[in-house]
Amino acid sequence: MKKNFLSKVTGLALVGTLAVSGLTACGSSASSSDVASTGEDAVEASSEAAGFRTLDEIKESGTINIGVFSDKSPFGFVDENGEYAGYDVYFAERIGQDLGVEINYVSTEAANRIEYLQTGKVDIILANFTVTEERAQEVDFALPYMNVALGVVSPDSAVVESLDDIGADDQIIVISGTTAETYLTKNYPDIKLQKYDAYAEAKTAFENGNGVAWANDNTEVIAFSLENEGYTVGIPSLGDQDTIAPAVTKGNETLLNWLNEEIETLGAENFFHAVYEATLLDTYGADYEDTLVLEGGK
Amino acid sequence: MDKDILIEYLPLYKDALFLTLKIGWQGIFLAFLIGLIGSAILHFKVRVLKSIVGVYIEIFRNTPLLVQLFFIYFALPKVGIQITAESCGVLGLGLLGGAYMIETFRSGVEAIPVIQTESAASLGMNQFQILWYVILPQAISISVPGLLANVIFLLKETSVFSTISLMDLMFTAKDLIGMYAKTIECLFLLVVFYLIMLLPISIIGAVVERRMRYGQFGD
Numbered sequence: 001m002k003k004n005f006l007s008k009v010t011g012l013a014l015v016g017t018l019a020v021s022g023l024t025a026c027g028s029s030a031s032s033s034d035v036a037s038t039g040e041d042a043v044e045a046s047s048e049a050a051g052f053r054t055l056d057e058i059k060e061s062g063t064i065n066i067g068v069f070s071d072k073s074p075f076g077f078v079d080e081n082g083e084y085a086g087y088d089v090y091f092a093e094r095i096g097q098d099l100g101v102e103i104n105y106v107s108t109e110a111a112n113r114i115e116y117l118q119t120g121k122v123d124i125i126l127a128n129f130t131v132t133e134e135r136a137q138e139v140d141f142a143l144p145y146m147n148v149a150l151g152v153v154s155p156d157s158a159v160v161e162s163l164d165d166i167g168a169d170d171q172i173i174v175i176s177g178t179t180a181e182t183y184l185t186k187n188y189p190d191i192k193l194q195k196y197d198a199y200a201e202a203k204t205a206f207e208n209g210n211g212v213a214w215a216n217d218n219t220e221v222i223a224f225s226l227e228n229e230g231y232t233v234g235i236p237s238l239g240d241q242d243t244i245a246p247a248v249t250k251g252n253e254t255l256l257n258w259l260n261e262e263i264e265t266l267g268a269e270n271f272f273h274a275v276y277e278a279t280l281l282d283t284y285g286a287d288y289e290d291t292l293v294l295e296g297g298k
Numbered sequence: 299m300d301k302d303i304l305i306e307y308l309p310l311y312k313d314a315l316f317l318t319l320k321i322g323w324q325g326i327f328l329a330f331l332i333g334l335i336g337s338a339i340l341h342f343k344v345r346v347l348k349s350i351v352g353v354y355i356e357i358f359r360n361t362p363l364l365v366q367l368f369f370i371y372f373a374l375p376k377v378g379i380q381i382t383a384e385s386c387g388v389l390g391l392g393l394l395g396g397a398y399m400i401e402t403f404r405s406g407v408e409a410i411p412v413i414q415t416e417s418a419a420s421l422g423m424n425q426f427q428i429l430w431y432v433i434l435p436q437a438i439s440i441s442v443p444g445l446l447a448n449v450i451f452l453l454k455e456t457s458v459f460s461t462i463s464l465m466d467l468m469f470t471a472k473d474l475i476g477m478y479a480k481t482i483e484c485l486f487l488l489v490v491f492y493l494i495m496l497l498p499i500s501i502i503g504a505v506v507e508r509r510m511r512y513g514q515f516g517d
Binding site: 110111112114115118134135137138173176177181182185194195196197198201204205208209210 | 371372375376380383460461463465469472473475476477478479481
């Protein structure tokens with residue numbers, strides 16, 4: 001009987017070690033194996049090893065995979081007809097048109113944007129991706145197309161106007177993987193954060209009163225307070241002024257160069273002002289146009 | 299893999315493990331209670347309550363924990379019932395687990411031949427005595443493997459807690475990846491910590507199972 005028990009224990013230990021070693025093996029080869037599973041058409045062996053598809057390979061396959069938000073109105077969302085729409089999507093449509101390929105939209109969440117690029121699940125991330133130093137080490141950013149800072153929104157009944165007002169037991173809602181989370185973690189380590197992994201859930205939780213305030217990109221919180229009665233953006237600008245740019249997998253130079261050229265060319269025709277007027281005007285009015293829009297990458 | 303990063307993240311994973319265990323055990327305790335009470339109701343065929351338990355089992359066995367948590371955490375506040383994330387986790391886990399525990403206990407009770415109940419009754423024992431002295435001791439020992447499987451199942455289910463802002467192991471890993479993109483290190487720690495949590499239970503389970511079986515004939 002004792003022998004029986006021992007063999008059980010060793011058996012379990014063995015399974016454990018196998019699982020761990022299996023994982024590490026997976027980790028190192030993830031980038032290559034995932035590409036193979038995402039590519040709809042045959043992806044050439046050369047790029048499989050690198051973990052991304054070059055400009056030519058994308059054109060050849062006839063489809064580009066673009067990662068966008070599906071729940072972040074008015075930047076990337078699914079409209080009442082079930083179509084992707086918003087500022088980012090408008091730009092994505094133009095990219096598809098100018099490349100002459102079909103677009104396959106991949107819905108992303110804030111926290112998995114880097115992952116999706118690194119594993120080759122998407123060719124470009126166009127999901128309101130703020131340029132930061134940490135992120136630039138993991139992915140390559142093209143020229144920016146929008147300005148952004150952080151903002152904090154709170155209910156009218158208890159407007160938070162300074163982060164110093166936050167009590168010891170109060171919680172601020174943030175979305176996992178956003179610049180707001182990184183900024184608050186770094187600069188205000190004592191403030192308790194209530195983290196959600198998707199935009200829609202953070203929004204519902206905030207509406208339910210689960211936190212005293214919600215910190216996010218200021219474009220987001222301004223839109224929220226304009227669309228929902230009873231909320232005020234007490235802190236409209238927090239931290240540094242940042243920019244938003246498309247991102248590609250680290251090292252994907254052909255696609256990166258093409259995107260940079262595209263953004264510069266589009267600047268000549270004031271493309272992003274037109275996008276603003278088509279997608280953001282209803283939400284923000286004309287006042288924010290020059291603050292938010294970045295034309296030709298400058 | 300970077301060793302310094304593993305060491306740096308270790309405390310965060312430790313906190314997450316404690317949170318998972320804390321909510322996990324409270325939820326499992328609740329599930330156990332619901333299981334005992336529910337299976338007793340089914341055993342004694344209490345009117346009305348019997349149907350309620352039946353409906354409860356069907357609802358909670360046929361919806362995912364994620365959906366249940368969503369409902370408790372996001373929908374109930376809309377009608378004025380505000381519950382903290384932790385209580386919500388305990389409640390969700392307890393209700394889900396309860397449905398499975400009832401079924402496990404019931405299978406244990408039903409495995410006892412009817413002749414034992416009849417014999418006990420003919421010896422003059424009342425319903426409660428029959429349950430307490432004759433059926434339960436045997437039923438529990440038969441149910442042990444199933445109960446342990448439920449415990450492990452429930453602890454693994456805690457990985458969906460991230461939706462309701464609880465920093466469990468899964469969410470800690472995803473969150474760190476989102477902020478610092480150290481994917482391999484984060485996922486490695488994730489698997490290691492789940493094993494740290496669940497392997498001992500499997501091993502202790504194997505021992506307990508053996509011990510409980512001493513009560514049975516021919517082993």
